[in-house]
Amino acid sequence: MDEFKLHIIEKIVDEAGADGIDESSVEIPPDPKMGDYAFPCFTLSKKLKKAPPMIAEWLKAKIKPDDVIEKVENAGPYLNFFVRRAMLAETTLKEVFEKRGRYGSCDLGKGGNVVIDFSSPNIAKPFGIGHLRSTVIGNSIYRLHNFAGYKSVGVNHLGDWGTQFGKLIVAFKNWGTDKELEKEPIAHLFNIYVKFHEEAKIRPELEDEARAWFKKLEDGNKEALQLWEMFKNLSLEEFKRYYTELDIHFDSWHGEAFYNDKMEAVVEKLKKKNLLTLSEGAQIVEVGEDMPPGMVKKSDGATMYLTRDLAAALYRLHEYKPAKLLYVVGSPQKLHFRQLFKTLEMMGERKCDMVHVEFGHYLGMKTREGNIIFLEEVLDKALELAKKIIKEKNPDLADKEEVAKAVGVGAIIFGDLVNDRVRDMEFSWDRMLSFEGETGPYVQYAHARICSILRKHGKKPDGKADCSVLKEDIEKELVKKVYAFKQVVVDSAESYKPHLLAHHLVELGQMFNTFYTQCPVLKADSKKLVSARLLLCDSVRQVLANGLYLLGLKAPEEM
Ligand code: ARG
Numbered sequence: 001m002d003e004f005k006l007h008i009i010e011k012i013v014d015e016a017g018a019d020g021i022d023e024s025s026v027e028i029p030p031d032p033k034m035g036d037y038a039f040p041c042f043t044l045s046k047k048l049k050k051a052p053p054m055i056a057e058w059l060k061a062k063i064k065p066d067d068v069i070e071k072v073e074n075a076g077p078y079l080n081f082f083v084r085r086a087m088l089a090e091t092t093l094k095e096v097f098e099k100r101g102r103y104g105s106c107d108l109g110k111g112g113n114v115v116i117d118f119s120s121p122n123i124a125k126p127f128g129i130g131h132l133r134s135t136v137i138g139n140s141i142y143r144l145h146n147f148a149g150y151k152s153v154g155v156n157h158l159g160d161w162g163t164q165f166g167k168l169i170v171a172f173k174n175w176g177t178d179k180e181l182e183k184e185p186i187a188h189l190f191n192i193y194v195k196f197h198e199e200a201k202i203r204p205e206l207e208d209e210a211r212a213w214f215k216k217l218e219d220g221n222k223e224a225l226q227l228w229e230m231f232k233n234l235s236l237e238e239f240k241r242y243y244t245e246l247d248i249h250f251d252s253w254h255g256e257a258f259y260n261d262k263m264e265a266v267v268e269k270l271k272k273k274n275l276l277t278l279s280e281g282a283q284i285v286e287v288g289e290d291m292p293p294g295m296v297k298k299s300d301g302a303t304m305y306l307t308r309d310l311a312a313a314l315y316r317l318h319e320y321k322p323a324k325l326l327y328v329v330g331s332p333q334k335l336h337f338r339q340l341f342k343t344l345e346m347m348g349e350r351k352c353d354m355v356h357v358e359f360g361h362y363l364g365m366k367t368r369e370g371n372i373i374f375l376e377e378v379l380d381k382a383l384e385l386a387k388k389i390i391k392e393k394n395p396d397l398a399d400k401e402e403v404a405k406a407v408g409v410g411a412i413i414f415g416d417l418v419n420d421r422v423r424d425m426e427f428s429w430d431r432m433l434s435f436e437g438e439t440g441p442y443v444q445y446a447h448a449r450i451c452s453i454l455r456k457h458g459k460k461p462d463g464k465a466d467c468s469v470l471k472e473d474i475e476k477e478l479v480k481k482v483y484a485f486k487q488v489v490v491d492s493a494e495s496y497k498p499h500l501l502a503h504h505l506v507e508l509g510q511m512f513n514t515f516y517t518q519c520p521v522l523k524a525d526s527k528k529l530v531s532a533r534l535l536l537c538d539s540v541r542q543v544l545a546n547g548l549y550l551l552g553l554k555a556p557e558e559m
Pocket of ligand 1: 157
C-alpha cells in the first residue's frame, strides 16, 4: 500500500535478506525528528547474531540515499529513514489533484460483494438508539467498502415479523383510532403496544388472543395481513423520512417477513443434517457447550428471529455470492449471532466471512421511555441548535438552512463515529456541536475555511505547481497526513472502524490550522510558493471532503 514503506523494505531486504521482514517491520516514528519511517533492528539480531545497535550502524553504512530516500540515520537500535520532501509532495499532491473525489479509493475488494445488514428498525416501534447507531455506523462501512473496491449491498432487515404483530393487532382492535394513527402513527402504535403489556398483566387472556392473531397472520388471514401491511407502510413512511434526512440509501428492503415462505426449507435442511433436537415440543439446535441452544420453532409451530436470520443468510449467500456478510447490530445480540454463525457452520453454509459488527450503548441520553428515542426530536433539535450557532458565527451566510442541516446532522453522525464503536459512549449536545475538539463541525469548518482561501485566490489551483518549494517541516507533515489517508481508508474498512478515519480527519484539520498560522498562503514570498501552497491547501480540502463523505457527512463550502 504505502509505496515509500515498500521501497524502504526493499532496500533493507537487499542488504540483509528477507527472512522475517515484512510490512509490519517498518514503523512510523511518533516524532518526525526521528525520521519518516524507522526500522527497529531487533528483528535481525537473532539471524545476524549481533546486537541491534551494531546492525543499525552496519545498515546505515550500506543503504545509500536515492531518489526516494534523502538520508538514513542510526539511533541506538533504530535505523531512521528520511524521505525526500520534494518527491513526497510532488507525488502526493499530484495524485490528489488527478483523482479528486476518488483519492484514497483502491481495488482491495476486487469487486467482491459485501452484504451489509444495517439500521434494521422494527415496524410499529420508534427508531431505537441502537438503530440510529447501526444506521450511522453501517452507512460509513457501506461507503468505505465501496471506496476500497468492494461492491456494497446495503440491506435493511426490517423487523416486520414476529409475535409482536399479534399483540399489535389485538391492541389496535381494542384501543387504536384512525385519527391518532394519522396524526402520529408510530407514537400511537407504540403507545397502544405499551398499553397491551400493561393490560395483559391484568388480563392474561390477551396474550392468547395475540398468539392466535399472529398465527392467523402467518397463515395468510386477510384481515390480519391488511392491518400488518398498514402498520408497515406507516412506519416505512416515517423511517424513509429519516433516511432522506441522513442521506442514507439501501439496496434491499427485505425484512423478516420476506423469509416467511423460505423458512420451511431451512428447517428441512437442518433436519436432513440431523441438527434438530426436540425439546418440550420446540425444535432447537445444539450449538456447543459454551452456548445455550438456539430455538428454530416454538412448540406451537411459530418460527423465531433465529429462523428468519438463517433463511436470510442462505438467501444472501445465494443471491449475492458475497465476499463478506456483515451485521451491524448492538452488542446485546452477541449471543444471537454466535448461535447463527455456529448453526450455519454446522450446516456447511458458512461460505464467506461473516461478522457481527457490534457496538455499545449511548449513556446519559435523556429519553422519554428507557432506551427509546424519537429520532425526529433528535434531528429537529440538532437543526435548531446548528441554526443558532451558524447565525452567530456567520450572520451573512446565504443558504443558512442548508448549511445548518449539514452541520446539525453531521454533528450527530460524527459524534457517534468518532468513538470506537465497541465502547459505550456519552451523548452530549454541547460536545457534539462544538466547533472545537473532535467534532463534525470542527472538521467541516476546516474544510470551509480552505474553500474560502481558494475562493479568495479566485483561480483554480495549478496541478503543475512546483512542489519542491515546500520546505517547511509543517508542510512536509501535512503532506504526509494527506498521503496517509489512503491507508486509513483501508484500515477503517477492514476493521469496520470508522473512528480511525474520524480521528485522522480531526488531526488533519488541526495540522492544517497550525500550517495556516505559520505559513502565509496567498501572501507567500514568491508566486511559486503561492502556487505550491495553494495546491497543498486544495489537497487537504479534498481529503477532508472525501473523508467526510465516507463518514456520511456533507462538506459545506461556506459556514
Ligand atoms: N430488528 C432487529 C432489532 O431491532 C435488528 C435486526 C438486525 N439484523 C439481523 N439480521 N438480525 O433488534
